[in-house]
Amino acid sequence: MHFKRMAIGLVFVLAGIGIAHADLGQDAYDRGDYKAALDYWRPLAKKGDAAAQLKLGEMYEEGDGVEKDLTRALNWYRKAADQGNAQAEFNVGTMYDQGEGVATDDAQAVVWYRKAAEQGYGDAQYNLALMYDNGEGVPQDKAQAFIWYKKSADQGDADAQFNVADMYDNGEGVSQDKTEAIVWYRKSADQGNADAQYNLAIMYDEGDGVPRDDSQAVVWYQKAADQGKIEAEYNLAIMYRDGEGVPKDGNQAASWFRKAADQGDADAQYNLGSMYADGDGIAEDDAEAIVWFRKAADQNDVEAEYNLGVMYRDGEGVAKNGPEAIDWFEKAAAQNYVDAAFNLGVMYRDGDGVPVDWAKSFEWFRKAKAMGHNDNEPDDNEDTPPQTKSIPI
DSSP states (O other): OOOOOOOOOOOOOOOOOOHHHHHHHHHHHTOOHHHHHHHHHHHHHHHTOHHHHHHHHHHHHSSSSSSOOOOHHHHHHHHHHTTOOOOHHHHHHHHHTTTSSSSSOOHHHHHHHHHTTTTTTTHHHHHHHHHHHTSSSSSSOOOHHHHHHHHHHHHOOOHHHHHHHHHHHHHHOOOOOOHHHHEEEHHHHHOHOOOOHHHHHHHHHHHHSOOOOHHHHHHHHHHHHHHTHHHHHHHHHHHHHHHHSSOOOOOHHHHHHHHHHHTTOHHHHHHHHHHHHHHHSSSSHHHHHHHHHHHHTTTOOHHHHHHHHHHHHHHHSOOHHHHHHHHHHHHTTTTTTHHHHHHHHHHHHHHHSSSOOOHHHHHHHHHHHHHOOSSSOOOSSSOOOOOOOOOOO
């Protein structure tokens, strides 16, 4: 959820003789002559012109032609707000909300957001909804949050549209309605909201509120992935790897896994490692597999820890190293990875890269059995990669 900042770059509608002065002031401001702009606007503001007061507030907030002074900015915004200027009311609300020029006061923020929201100011409606949604300055009230998100959404705000969709999707503040969720996700997605694009893709992917359609899922994953949304990059890679909604394409899968992996996604790092280890749609490269398994393992990904154990034990992509294999198997076993515990028992039993140690072998076989291992031989196969990620709440 995105807090809306106060508006900068104002359009003025001044009464009476103020119009000419405002135009001259705006002309000066636009060409960077802030002193001339101040000379035009300050007298009007002192005479009580709300739009000029609003502009002076902006100039003090931004430090345009004057020393930046948030307290003075708030003072001028407040003068305009006291005359019912909706934009000024919103700006006063944001300053109380963020503690700019005044101590943070959520209750006062709500007061001013409400004044602007009731005049139809979309950003104020959105921020007021956030306050109800999070219980800031008012008791948490999802139903009120939905009402105000909806008002902002009806004016075309993409973030508000996303939140309306999410609330329909999860039945928060309104009765659950997947069909309506789809409608509002699409409105937001069509405006480029990456979260909406991703959630819309998930719904097509899972057939949630709409008939399952892998090709549509790919379309929306692609749009969100193109904006750098990690979860979309990851899921798009899965679609290319498995040939769901698109022809199977290992290079595309690896490319999208890499984008997510480079942003630190452990699942993507593990899956990229698996593709290199198996030669799954790309050239097999054990050394590259080691690189990506290690990145995932450094984030405690248990499958990556286990696979590193296998590769160090067998000398795949790296020099054979029994103690290193033991270390990675132990890390995986500590997360109750049964095959890691069983392989530890085998290594100590057979003296595979480490001295034979019957006591340790027995102890690891006992732990493996307690974890549910019933086979007589270790399972060296990579596990099935994690499944599609769910909609974020």
